[in-house]
Amino acid sequence: MPSPPVRARPTSPHLDIYRWQIGNTLSILHRLTGIALAMGLPALCYWLVSLAGGDESYAAAAKLFASPAGLVVLIGWTFAFLYHLLNGVRHLFWDAGYGFERTQRHASGWFVVVGSIVLTLCVWVLIRHTAS
Amino acid sequence: MSLRTPLGRVLGMGSAKDGTEHWWAQRVSAVALIPLTLWFLFSLLMLPGLDYETVKTWLSLPTSGFLCVLLLVVLTYHSYLGTTVVIEDYVHTAGMKLLLLLVLRFSYVLVCGAGVFAVLRIVMGR
Numbered sequence: 001m002p003s004p005p006v007r008a009r010p011t012s013p014h015l016d017i018y019r020w021q022i023g024n025t026l027s028i029l030h031r032l033t034g035i036a037l038a039m040g041l042p043a044l045c046y047w048l049v050s051l052a053g054g055d056e057s058y059a060a061a062a063k064l065f066a067s068p069a070g071l072v073v074l075i076g077w078t079f080a081f082l083y084h085l086l087n088g089v090r091h092l093f094w095d096a097g098y099g100f101e102r103t104q105r106h107a108s109g110w111f112v113v114v115g116s117i118v119l120t121l122c123v124w125v126l127i128r129h130t131a132s
Numbered sequence: 133m134s135l136r137t138p139l140g141r142v143l144g145m146g147s148a149k150d151g152t153e154h155w156w157a158q159r160v161s162a163v164a165l166i167p168l169t170l171w172f173l174f175s176l177l178m179l180p181g182l183d184y185e186t187v188k189t190w191l192s193l194p195t196s197g198f199l200c201v202l203l204l205v206v207l208t209y210h211s212y213l214g215t216t217v218v219i220e221d222y223v224h225t226a227g228m229k230l231l232l233l234l235v236l237r238f239s240y241v242l243v244c245g246a247g248v249f250a251v252l253r254i255v256m257g258r
Contacts, residue, residue, distance in 0.1 A: 035218060038211045041240075045204070045247030051188060052250035085169065087160050092217045095159060126177055 033080035083116035161210035197255035208244035
């Protein structure tokens with residue numbers, strides 16, 4: 001009697017059997033922005049240390065941040081911060097027991113996405129406006 | 133019949149041993165960071181410029197220095213809690229996990245210490 005074919009069982013957490021949707025996307029993005037912001041903490045401290053160091057060290061740090069690559073990273077951190085802030089508040093509402101309905105989850109999710117993009121634009125328009 | 137010991141039932145912590153403290157600390161620090169980070173962002177945006185003199189004058193005010201130190205400490209704590217979970221989730225070899233968690237903890241203390249010390253230097257004007 002032939003033995004039944006052995007099928008490879010899926011291993012936890014079965015990520016590849018789920019349909020990609022807004023809930024899991026924003027959850028993953030929350031963790032990714034958190035990691036990005038963790039990398040921003042040394043940069044923030046470097047900036048403060050350069051400020052304490054005096055005129056020259058501050059100028060060197062400012063030059064680094066104002067370079068094309070520096071600006072891209074700073075804009076990325078701005079978005080990461082605003083997204084993590086808004087989505088974090090969304091999580092706090094869930095922790096308090098509110099907003100679990102399907103329509104509420106989707107609406108708050110899209111609010112976070114649009115809100116963080118719009119606020120990032122606002123911040124950088126304001127910065128360019130001040131700088132000019 | 134439960135096989136749990138009476139002490140285990142009273143402590144109610146399961147195999148992780150630390151209950152909900154990590155989860156709760158993450159939320160409390162998150163709430164504290166809402167005003168602190170927004171204060172920092174708005175203050176920088178409201179400055180007439182980001183040149184050396186302007187930023188230094190602003191940060192040497194006692195209120196700015198105080199809030200900036202609080203920001204750095206709570207930010208470090210919140211970030212440390214978050215990245216610790218990331219390492220615990222994705223690093224599965226015990227030795228590597230321990231090593232990374234130690235490097236992470238030392239790095240946070242180093243970075244936060246340097247930041248706080250810098251702010252104090254600015255406030256004290258030396």
